[in-house]
Amino acid sequence: MSPGIDRRTLAARIARDIPEGSVVNLGIGAPTLIADYLPEGLEIILHTENGMLGMGPAPQAGRVDPDLLNAGKQPVTELPGAAYFHHADSFAMMRGGHLDICVLGAFQVSETGDLANWHTGGPGAIPAVGGAMDLAIGAKNVYVMTDLLTRDGVSKLVAECTYPLTGVRCVSRIYTDRAVFDVVDGGLEVSEVFAGSSLEELRDLTGLALRDATGTPSVTSGRTS
């Protein structure tokens, strides 16, 4: 049995850290689950890089609109207050620093916040980067959602990434199934440990000198004015 929390529980945990009014891009895969846990009644605006703000949940069966997809090419819906725009404008939003938060998956994150999530670099692997590099350098807060360990039990948090990078010093926080880590000057801080793990065990698993910040409340910066 895994001592970590499951994906949906982690998605719900991340959702709690997203303040009302934030503009958020949820990456393809697991981060997409976060949308299901955003608190009812709070206005959080979802951005999808294929040209939309104000994205809503999946449509009801039989109500799929083939012109209305998210970045994972899944059918979605439109909320009141939505807006459409073309691809250059959509990535201008990211690159220009207008998104408050993006949540991405990861192969590896280094203790200085380097991210690797697009390419194993293996022979025969077909690379596909999509919008990951733009999100990684563009959003005000780049969060990672991932299991702490690979299927083979190797830590995804590393001193230095060995996979090809997506972005350099771009990640600010890492949500894993065992703990939440913040990237600060000089390394990683553990702000929260989930039931079944301990700081000692995390240090063992990652081989990193993790600072204990479990007593400090975490802060998310959003557009405030």
Added chain:
Amino acid sequence: MSPGIDRRTLAARIARDIPEGSVVNLGIGAPTLIADYLPEGLEIILHTENGMLGMGPAPQAGRVDPDLLNAGKQPVTELPGAAYFHHADSFAMMRGGHLDICVLGAFQVSETGDLANWHTGGPGAIPAVGGAMDLAIGAKNVYVMTDLLTRDGVSKLVAECTYPLTGVRCVSRIYTDRAVFDVVDGGLEVSEVFAGSSLEELRDLTGLALRDATGTPSVTSGRTS
């Protein structure tokens, strides 16, 4: 008395060289008159750099819309097929080479097609360039509409401009009150002389070695596909 044709006759002459389907920007001042002479029934699309294609003539008295102006800040109207866009998109159209023709005024044009039309360079003069530099380098065909001589009788066609430049080697044709000149490799060609002038007189007035091309039909290139 001036031997040249008057401004309105010249505007009508230029209008005849604008093929149907052209997208045209008419500069502030005299070139604006050309719009009055575009042949009825031919579809020529006027661009104004403050964000519109499909600009129509001045409104009737009492029907001025303060939100609908041309680049000279004069009230205009909207034709069927019009479109509005913001300033960056408007200048992307110019710079990207999408306009077929622009017609600009001039202080001086050199025999290699350099244009000076924005600044006398005099002490105390307040410079104002507006969109002239963008038009000069952006339109596929840059035409100049001007009197051949200044009020003091000095030629505006010169070997080299002495006023500050608007653009380098950008003018393709010059319509003056005395003749029409094409900028070709190696100098200016006279394609048409208006009644009352002669090639010899033009050479005298300008001091330039003007080639005689009055026998050759002139060609305007437009978007053809």
Added chain:
Amino acid sequence: MIDRVRADTAEAVAGIEDGSTVMIGGFGRAGQPVELIDALLEQGATDLTVVSNNAGNGDVGLAALIGSGRVQRIVCSFPRQSDSYVFDARYRAGGIELELVPQGNLAERIRAAGAGIGGFYTPTGVGTLVAEGKEVRTIDGRDHLLELPLRADYALISAFKADRWGNLVYRKTARNFGPIMAAAARTTIVQVDEVVELGALDPETVVTPGIFVDRVVAVGERAWLEAGEFVGAESAL
């Protein structure tokens, strides 16, 4: 609930600091946020750098702000107009610094700031006075100038309608610099004729999404729009 609507123009311009860079939308009178400029006059911030296509007309709006002596520097493409006498006098007296930028480079530099572009190469201005001091680079056989983004602390713009998220639609050529200035400023303040319900603007036709907007204030519908008759409106140009 996201609500960017402010009660009045004074609240909308509150907090603008001395020394700020302020973008002001409009091309001539169209799209000029006159009520917001009046509020800024009242608010009192000074030592301003203004980014705007023109340098004011007549005695009102931007001209009044310049006339008040609170604009230290202006970045624009076309300061001199038939009725720019307030700017003209101040400039000649050495009371205001001018950075003249060709209109397309002005627009593209503003766009670059909002789009996170570090700089761009443009053919506009090569071989002219505005190229002085700028890097020239030949790309594909053509010379280009390196131009850098133009950012602002505040943008004051005018749109037609907004919702409480700050989604904007404009009207005709009053759109001009609004969308790009909204994206280029740290804090974007918008005056509109009318604030409508969230969901009342068609998402296909929103020109400026609310992500670029911080404060919205309704300044009332203009009578000439209501009537569809523009008699006498010439004086407002």
Added chain:
Amino acid sequence: MIDRVRADTAEAVAGIEDGSTVMIGGFGRAGQPVELIDALLEQGATDLTVVSNNAGNGDVGLAALIGSGRVQRIVCSFPRQSDSYVFDARYRAGGIELELVPQGNLAERIRAAGAGIGGFYTPTGVGTLVAEGKEVRTIDGRDHLLELPLRADYALISAFKADRWGNLVYRKTARNFGPIMAAAARTTIVQVDEVVELGALDPETVVTPGIFVDRVVAVGERAWLEAGEFVGAESAL
């Protein structure tokens, strides 16, 4: 009279030369000009360079074009998808060259081509494999890569409605690459659901002005739009 409307898709794609660079719009199925791609397959041009976000899905559209062996090179951001087996097989066999570009750089390079920008500095990709061979420049303390415009001989895009001048409106996220590709190509070919009368499109809501469009062809309204019911449409994604 300006009339950019073509009778059928064969006429719309006529003249595309061997060796052309062809931009193909769409993000997944949304906005993919399927009927134009089919016509290009039929038309026969080969040795093509394709610029598109993806490298085809299933066996139809762009995947079929790649499968036919007529695409020598593809410039895209996300070739590998769950159903990109046609591209995958060809790429592994060394039958197609791939230039991988981050999606935002792809979009901005296309935009730059249409906007007459000679090149631009972007922070995206710094320190990664896609930076190899590219100029790095530090601006305002941040590293940027120099990226160059991406032009095309032809763009094949899909829009919702057009008029005979080529003014276009799009529908929802099917807009994606259409507007920027239309501006970046020498000849832009558009398939639409419907061609409407000149003047029927609201000038405030035109997204791509006809200045960027050369040929328009109506491919018929999609039944699911008419009905407002999308039963079974999942299979079309």
